[in-house]
Amino acid sequence: MPNYDAHVLSGVVTYPLVVAIAGFLSSKGVPFELSTMALVIGYTLYVLGADLPDMDHPNALIHRGTKPIVSVLVGGATYINLAGSINVGEQWLNTAVAWGIAVAAALVAWYAFTWMMPKHRGIVHSLLFAAVYGALAFLLVEYGLDMASGEGLYVGFAAFSGYVLHLLLDREVSLL
Structure with missing residues (x-):
């Protein structure tokens, strides 16, 4: 092949x-x-x-290249949807918490990408x-x-x- x-x-x-x-x-x-x-x-x-x-x-290069892109897109989309809706204190803290949740979503996407592949x-x-x-x-x-x-x-x-x-x-x- x-x-x-x-x-x-x-x-x-x-x-x-x-x-x-x-x-x-x-x-x-x-x-x-x-x-x-x-x-x-x-x-x-x-x-x-x-x-x-x-x-x-x-082990394919396309898989290894696609997985981080998907993860970052999921994390970014999560942040965009959360931005402005988190209210735990000052603005800088709200932003940091929203990014923390976005990073957790990106990590889930990282492992789910390989797990979900047929x-x-x-x-x-x-x-x-x-x-x-x-x-x-x-x-x-x-x-x-x-x-x-x-x-x-x-x-x-x-x-x-x-x-x-x-x-x-x-x-x-x-x-x-």
Whole structure:
């Protein structure tokens, strides 16, 4: 099975093929918008997707890189939701207590991330998860970045394609 370098470098070098396919589909009526920003975001999520299915392996670089990001995001989101609602005294103490609770949530997320991951080459190595990744990319672009729907569709397609590239390289393409 290919390693990290093989997956990521395959994503790096095959992206022009995805651009060509999207351009062809666009010429046939698929409403992709291949703006410069969509192409750059698409490239990023395509290459990330080329290794993302291995996040279910605790020793994989993508797993070790994703776990702290998830933990920090959970901690940050917890703080944002608590800020202003903690009242144990002075403002500096309220802020420190809110961050203490946020750090506890981040620690829970740290350990839950690995605990909740299914077995390696399980459901995360599936077309279902490729579709979920593509849908999340679309939502990020259209609603998170407030870009055009056609740009979101293209980025979702690129993300999905990168994820599928990983599955093809592993020679393990399954629906679920």
